[in-house]
Amino acid sequence: MSFVAGSGLPEASPRGAVLNRETRVPAANAKSGYLPALDGWRAIAILAVMFVHDPEIHRLGPLSTRPLHVFGWAGVDLFFAISGILICSRLLEEERSRGAISLRGFYVRRAFRILPAAYAFLFGYLLLCLTGQLVFDFTGWAAAILMVRNFFGFIPPPKIYTDHFWSLSVEEHFYLLLPGLLVLVRRHRALLLAVLAVTGCLWSMWLIPGWKNDGVLIWRTDMRLHSLLFPALLAVILFQPAARDLFRRWLHPAVALALFAGFYFLFHRFGPDQSIRQIVIPICFPLIVASTMLHPQSLLGRALEFTPLRFVGRLSYSLYLWQQIFVIRTGGPIGAGLAHLQVFPLNYLAPFGCAIASYYLLEKRLIRAGHRLAPPATPGHPGL
Numbered sequence: 001m002s003f004v005a006g007s008g009l010p011e012a013s014p015r016g017a018v019l020n021r022e023t024r025v026p027a028a029n030a031k032s033g034y035l036p037a038l039d040g041w042r043a044i045a046i047l048a049v050m051f052v053h054d055p056e057i058h059r060l061g062p063l064s065t066r067p068l069h070v071f072g073w074a075g076v077d078l079f080f081a082i083s084g085i086l087i088c089s090r091l092l093e094e095e096r097s098r099g100a101i102s103l104r105g106f107y108v109r110r111a112f113r114i115l116p117a118a119y120a121f122l123f124g125y126l127l128l129c130l131t132g133q134l135v136f137d138f139t140g141w142a143a144a145i146l147m148v149r150n151f152f153g154f155i156p157p158p159k160i161y162t163d164h165f166w167s168l169s170v171e172e173h174f175y176l177l178l179p180g181l182l183v184l185v186r187r188h189r190a191l192l193l194a195v196l197a198v199t200g201c202l203w204s205m206w207l208i209p210g211w212k213n214d215g216v217l218i219w220r221t222d223m224r225l226h227s228l229l230f231p232a233l234l235a236v237i238l239f240q241p242a243a244r245d246l247f248r249r250w251l252h253p254a255v256a257l258a259l260f261a262g263f264y265f266l267f268h269r270f271g272p273d274q275s276i277r278q279i280v281i282p283i284c285f286p287l288i289v290a291s292t293m294l295h296p297q298s299l300l301g302r303a304l305e306f307t308p309l310r311f312v313g314r315l316s317y318s319l320y321l322w323q324q325i326f327v328i329r330t331g332g333p334i335g336a337g338l339a340h341l342q343v344f345p346l347n348y349l350a351p352f353g354c355a356i357a358s359y360y361l362l363e364k365r366l367i368r369a370g371h372r373l374a375p376p377a378t379p380g381h382p383g384l
Helices: 027-032 036-053 066-098 103-130 138-145 165-184 189-213 226-238 241-250 253-270 275-294 299-304 307-314 316-326 336-342 346-373
Strands: 002-004 009-011
Touching: 036 066, 036 275, 036 299, 036 307, 036 316, 066 165, 066 226, 066 275, 103 138, 103 165, 103 316, 103 346, 138 165, 165 189, 165 226, 189 226, 189 275, 226 241, 226 275, 241 275, 253 275, 253 299, 275 299, 307 316, 316 336, 316 346, 336 346
Parallel strands: none
Antiparallel strands: 002 009
């Protein structure tokens, strides 16, 4: 039994047989558990977020950032799809290889991965406020530190700089829920996750008519958790050999994209408000991501392994943190020393500079420290 690199999904093959072209991965990647296509997806997600926050539409000949400017709000949902599949797959792989899921190990690795970069950003934001560059918002700052920012809603300019912690808060709450569920429930996991995901979806659609008058509702964990539970459900299903073989046979990236386009059209034309974000995307985005994991040699899979995309994908977490200061639609009054960094092209160069410093000086070191304290079943990127 071998594994599709980085997915946590076992790859059935006769003993001694060579994997076919659709599932063959480089030996280094197989050893490290790293799947390059996921970095490609992360790059698309963070670029979508940055362009939707950008007040300008940029053009280069016939090319334009307008599609990402219009639909970039889905970048966070793409992050949710990636996280739900990957985190659940890694937990299942640990259980298979070691016989049990270590909650301590999982939370140690997550804490070393998520918290240092997040708190470094919040400290940097505080310094900028103390020096008069930004307007300080104590409520949003404190809520971001505690990872409950999504229960405080959108805070308008000029106190906008911690708003993006809403999605990090939702993911942290998912990390608190999923491992415990997998430890407590060994049988019928797919059924449990399906019930929770469908219930969350129906709950959000029931409450959503009032979201326009409620700055908190659309960000709350109970309104968005199903966007992570559906991907986790798909990971549990794909971990079964028979189901995986069926999905590999039929779920080619072209099929997954066609399904998304078809459902998008139907729900856009006939569905209730917000049905695309609350139903279509949480179900279809994980299928699209999984299709490239199952078919890494497809055209889309190879495109996602484009080296510059993978580089941006590795920086995506820090980019998501720091872009909020520089790439903004309307940030309100800011200090003169920072104003020029919020104008193109410096509003893109500045967050990339901060993200590179954060990744290489802070994140990589602490990820390695977390891996030493709690070695994972699949170490991740070989560069770590």
